Amino acid sequence: MPFSSFRELNALREENGEPLFANPRNAAAGTLKLLSADEVEKRGLDCFLYHVVTSIPGLETHWQALETASAWGFQVSAHRKLCRDTHEVMAFLDHWETARTSLPVATDGVVVKVNDFALQRTLGMTAKSPRWATAYKFKAEQAATRLLSVDFQVGRTGAVTPVANLEPVLLSGTTVKRASLHNADQIALHDIRTGDTVYVEKGGEIIPKVVGVDLSSRPTGTFPFEYITHCPECGTLLERDPQEAKHFCPNRWECPPQIKGRIAHFMSRKAMNILGGEALVEQLFSKNLVTDPSGLYYLTPEVLSSLENWGDKSTGNLLRSIEASKQVPFHRFLYALGIPFVGETTAKYLASHFRSVQELSKASAEELTEAPEIGEKIAESIREYFQHPRIALMLEKLRASGLPFEQSAGEANRISDSLEGKKFVVSGQFTRSREEIKKLIETHGGKVLSTVSANLDFLLAGEKTGPAKMQKASKTGIPVISETDFLKMIGEMPATGTLFETKKPDSLFEL
Ligand SMILES: [Zn+2]
Structure with missing residues (x-):
């Protein structure tokens, strides 16, 4: 604009x-x-x-x-x-x-x-x-304003972030009232004190940050900032890894924001993809209905109907997405567990190397570091996670609920996820056998269907594809692709650009 x-x-x-x-x-x-x-x-x-x-x-x-x-x-x-x-x-x-x-x-x-x-x-x-x-x-714009007070936020991993409450100030067109103060070191380094005039800057992050102090306008009678020693949420004595700048609340299992953060992470789109946001997690947790991710699988329509602002339609959608989450690939379930330092990519490596929760949980530190991309820090974190009695209990409940504790045969043979979730009908003659083509689709994460319907993604058409199939694809607007198009999709032939190339059904068949 x-x-x-x-x-x-x-x-x-x-x-x-x-x-x-x-x-x-x-x-x-x-x-x-x-x-x-x-x-x-x-x-x-x-x-x-x-x-x-x-x-x-x-x-x-x-x-x-x-x-x-x-x-x-x-x-x-x-x-x-x-x-x-x-x-x-x-x-x-x-x-x-x-x-x-x-x-x-x-x-x-x-x-x-x-x-x-x-x-x-x-x-x-x-x-x-x-x-x-x-x-x-480009260098971010800065603004100067007064630091009124400091709050402390505790995240999913227990990391504590100091947040400044500021006198509202206009910065790059938006009014800023809160800004990150990074950590105790940064506050001490700049000698930032309550009552000071501070400089705020907007970087790529959503929340702006405090980057310095105007010492010349410091009011009299201020004192150096005293960092908190105990968790503002649960009162536990904070810890600090000498390697890390941040303070941590070590009370992993009882500290409310950490518990809620883990449940929200488990439900997130790239993990189990269960509907419902922070407000739902808050309600479920405060009513003691869900205190770890396994609790989600014991929710019933009766229990959900007791929640405020939660209708029948939402209940249906939520329960369906919970049921559907039992079908996610094994690596996504591993990612969803929220093991510290195990992100999406690491979860994929672990899934294809160990292939089951059982194998992963009993792996020694040496065995873990033998897996690709797994260093000592991640190995230690995984060991610690599975040794915890609470985790063992939660995993038992998740297993009983039918979650994917191991790689399926299809996933084990996976070469890539490039066709993940894509559905194909294969028809006609190709330069290689039809069985070979179908196998390629599956090893790249796609699915093979037998009939052309509206929920199909591609009709892969070879020589002599039946006119009825072509006609149906044309009517429902399903892209028809050639063997060459398909080989480009899975990277077996050089493709230009990064997205799928498709071509519309031949106009002859639209007549
Ligand atoms: Zn805490």
Whole structure:
């Protein structure tokens, strides 16, 4: 949303007595949430394209792709540069550090990309992002305000974070009232005291941070900040690993925010994908209905009907998602357990190396470090986790509820998750046998169905595919792909771009 549209929009809202948007970003997000194309048009939202997913022959670089998109009539940023070395990249960043203030839209950084598509493919992706693109953030804006008081938050892992309560101040278009103070060391380093005027900065995080103190305006009669010694939630004496800057509440099993945090993590989308947010966890925990993840599998409609603001429809959805969670792959269940230092990727390595909770739980430190990507710190954390009597009890309940305690035969043969959740019908003749094709789909995490229906993702059509199947796919709008398309999807043939390439059913069959 250009600044000009933003100003116009706010002027109109002011006239109509409506609340104003804080900044163009909020205004753009608020506009899209209305889900109305008319409103988007009225409010002057615009769009730049930054990436073309293509396998068009001849397009071999990102630069060429952008030029082509521009020639097609799409709006592409004019402020791009093809740099031949890091000096040119640095000079570009330096230039825009200040020049950006004269742009018609708000911007917070620059993305540096590898130009050559072939090199992009070689570099590939990490679990989170491509290795061939990286973001540079401009220096954040700062504001000065008074530090009123400090709260302490305890997270899922017991880590304590000091949070500053500030006199409200405008920063990059939003009003800031709270900011992170990092840890005890940072507070001591800057000698931050209650009553001080502090500098706040907005980085990439949601919550801004305190980055310094204006000593010249310190009021008289202040004292150095005294960090808390006990957990604000459960009163336990805090501990501090000399290697880590943070304080921890060691009361893992009784400290409420840690228990609630583990339940919420277990339910999260990338873990067991069980519906319901923080408010639900809070209610279940405060009523003593769920005190660890295993409790979720003992919930009944009767119990849920006693919750405030919780209707029959929500109950049905929640119970269905709990039931469906029993079918997640083994590695996701391992991730859901929330073993300290075991993230999504580590959980995958552990799942394919040990293949069951039983094997993993009885593995020695040496056996654990033999698994790929597992160091001593993670090994120790896993050992500690499984040795705890409470964990043993919880795992027993989870096992009784039918959760995936081992890798299924299909998962064990997995080569990749590139087709995870995708459903295929395979029809016609291919250069390799149909059985071989079906096996490839399964080893890459996909499913093979026998009939074309609306919940299908792809019809993989070889030579002489029956016209009835093609017609049905065309009617239901299911993409028909060739053997070559399919091999590109699973990386057996070079693909250009990163997403699936599909082609629409042949128009002949639409007649
Ligand atoms: Zn605590």
